[in-house]
Amino acid sequence: MTKSCPEHSHKWRKFWWRVLKYGSIILLILLIIVLITWAILHPHKPRFVLQDTTLYAFNVSSNPSLLTSTFQATISSRNPNDKIGIYYDRLDIYATYRDQQITVRTRIPKSYEGHKDVDVWSPFIYGNSVPIAPYNSVTLSQDQANGYVMIMIKVDGRVRWKVGTFISGSYHIFVTCPAYITFGSRSKGTSVGNNAIKYQLMQKCDVNV
Numbered sequence: 552m553t554k555s556c557p558e559h560s561h562k563w564r565k566f567w568w569r570v571l572k573y574g575s576i577i578l579l580i581l582l583i584i585v586l587i588t589w590a591i592l593h594p595h596k597p598r599f600v601l602q603d604t605t606l607y608a609f610n611v612s613s614n615p616s617l618l619t620s621t622f623q624a625t626i627s628s629r630n631p632n633d634k635i636g637i638y639y640d641r642l643d644i645y646a647t648y649r650d651q652q653i654t655v656r657t658r659i660p661k662s663y664e665g666h667k668d669v670d671v672w673s674p675f676i677y678g679n680s681v682p683i684a685p686y687n688s689v690t691l692s693q694d695q696a697n698g699y700v701m702i703m704i705k706v707d708g709r710v711r712w713k714v715g716t717f718i719s720g721s722y723h724i725f726v727t728c729p730a731y732i733t734f735g736s737r738s739k740g741t742s743v744g745n746n747a748i749k750y751q752l753m754q755k756c757d758v759n760v
Contacts, residue, residue: 594635594712597628597664599756601704601728602671605749606740609732611695612680616688618653621677622646624704626728626756628672630664636713637664640721644674646730647703649687654678656707663713676704698737704728710760728756 607621624644630637642659645652654676664670683691694700706726712719730752733739740748 594637594714595631596724596758596760597630597637597710599706599726599728599758600627600629601625601730601752601754601756602627603749603751603753604702604704604730604732605743605747606732607745607747608677609700611683611691613688616683616685616691617680618648618683618691619679619681620646620653621675622654622702622704623673623675624728624730625671625673626704626706627669628664629669630667633666634714636666638662638711638713638718639664639670640709640711642672642706642708642724644672644676644704644706646676646678647705648683648700649690651684651687653681653683653702659706659708695734698734700732700734702730702732704730704756706756722760725759726756728754730754 602625604625605623607623608619609621610619611617612619624646626644628639639659639662641661643656644659645656646654655678657674657676659672659674662670691700705728706724708724709721710724711721730750732750738748740750743749
């Protein structure tokens, strides 16, 4: 039976220790470079604008209180960064009334937004016979009688930042856009046929990342 040479084993241990040591140093340097670059560039969150909303249906029934609504919202996103790109991995858009969701979520296709680029989406969002909470039912009836209803168009999703070849982890993005819907003599919308009313809004949205 052959015996391993203690000197030979010591050399191998010393070799792997040096590999681990210098490899860790190189990795640490690369990490510091990435962090410094990230801190210098500091990505700015995208800017969202609700350009217009087309209302196709907004019908409220009582006993029980149910709301059926159909919208088409045109919303734009601008990347304000000149050195950082944005990956939109998931974006869901929906509508709420007084913090109650009144439509299902509509998925916006994945996209990449380059430096200073602008994307525009016009998804349909709808809710069929959605139960309205009792405390919202009264105010909704009052708002309709007064000729205006404020709806919140919201976008909920995940984004990643791209700096050169470096791509960050996934971050949550939440967008809120107020949409004022007017009715009757107070209506500021434009008829676009088939009982559809289009409201030009150009409303800036609140963005949290």
